Amino acid sequence: MVQNEITFENLPKAVAHLVSEVAEIKNLVCKGQNPIVPPKRIPIGIDDACKLIGKAKPTVYTLVRKRLLPCYKNGKHLYFFEDELLAWIEGGKKKTVAEINEEAKAFISEKHSDSSLL
Structure with a gap:
């Protein structure tokens, strides 16, 4: 409710x-949960980013310059968010042999079913 002043006209809305x-507070209390x-998201500096991703400062600066590493710049300072850096690391995941084999089998079976429709 945006208005703090309750008048006779908006009394039903205020009560609702x-x-x-x-009801929401009661539900939280009954479940024993905190809201x-x-x-x-607290930004971290370059030193913390280097520790988090395990790279040296010159490497991080190079990745930033090539726009390969997510960062924010305010003035002369670079800032990073931990969740974005961890997502960047996860994005570089190499597939296992089993994952590659599964993809190959799926691709072959898909192509085989497509060619049988012709």
Whole structure:
């Protein structure tokens, strides 16, 4: 409810809003759960980023210059977010032999079923 002043005209809306808020609080209390608060994304500096991804500063600067590493620049300083750096690392995953074989089998079976339709 945006308005703090309750008038006779908006009294039903205010009561409905309060009822829904109380129901939500009651639901949380009954479940014994804390309200879900999204985690704060705190930027880290270049030194922490180097430690996190296991690269030297010159390598990180090169990756940033080539726009291969996600970063933010404010003035002369570079900032990074841990979740983005971890996603960058995950993006470089090499497939295992089993994963490659599964993809090959799926590709062959797909092509085989497509050619049988002709």
